[in-house]
Amino acid sequence: PRISKNSIDAVSDRDFVLEFLAASAILFVHLSRLAEEMILWSSQEFGFVELPDRYCTGSSMMPQKKNPDVAELVRGKTGRVFGHLHALLTVMKGLPLAYNRDLQEDKIPLFDTVSTVKASVKMMREMVRRMRVKKEQMLAAARDGFLNATDLADYLVGRGVNFRAAHAVAGRVVGFCARRRSKIEELSLAELQRFSPKIEKDVYCYLSPEAAVQRRRAFGGTALANVRRRLKELGV
Structure with a gap:
């Protein structure tokens, strides 16, 4: 001292x-x-x-x-x-x-x-x-509550739709699913395309919780590689 x-x-x-x-x-x-x-x-x-x-x-x-x-x-x-x-x-x-x-x-x-x-x-x-x-209960919870609605909007943005319009499309899809008591990923491609012709069959690759986590690859994001890197830095 x-x-x-x-x-x-x-x-x-x-x-x-x-x-x-x-x-x-x-x-x-x-x-x-x-x-x-x-x-x-x-x-x-x-x-x-x-x-x-x-x-x-x-x-x-x-x-x-x-x-x-x-x-x-x-x-x-x-x-x-x-x-x-x-x-x-x-x-x-x-x-x-x-x-x-x-x-x-x-x-x-x-x-x-x-x-x-x-x-x-x-x-x-x-x-x-x-x-x-x-893990199973956490995954089940992640599949509930339309948590993948933002991922649907992001998918549409990647297809050239501005985010405001993509947000509106995702909101209408959520409303439709809520009335039917179904999940977004349970809708058929034809049903999804009723809300936007920009939606293709690859959309299902975006809608799982695992895919949503893995796509967040920016610094500090939730992708598994990021998490492992940070744990290594912390010596965990």
Whole structure:
């Protein structure tokens, strides 16, 4: 560590603690959002993942229930870390430029945040590493809800249709499918061509979730090669 060049600064502020607490608060924003995803995705309504038993508990009343306790606790501890940052900012805001006994109040926010960060990161890392991803249910969800309507519009743009018109065509196709309770890819070529003569049989190559993911090859896109490259960069 470097020696402070200003003695007043050395004794009268706690910027290094505030910076750590601020970084921890930002970290917990992301941990909390990840925890919320795990809570939602492990619910019966989604069923995208199954969390390990060691990170869950049963219900005291409902024997079939599996509570995602670790994820909920991490989400809850986010408010605790936010509170520590706000508490120390409030302590610092009215102090004169000298040492004051108020600065003793930096200890609990700092030490408790260190412990909370270390425990939460460790638990979340292990929970994500050990969870079981239900690929079939995720794929089924991706096939529902007309998520490929944008891909149909993009297909038409590639055929020379301006995006506004392509968007309108895709919207009419979605409306037609909703009334029939069918999916876009279930329509015959003749049915699709009723909405635009630009549609050819190769359109079906654009409408699967796998194809939609693979076509996003731009920097930061979802194509498998991009994801693998980024994982390699992160050392995962």
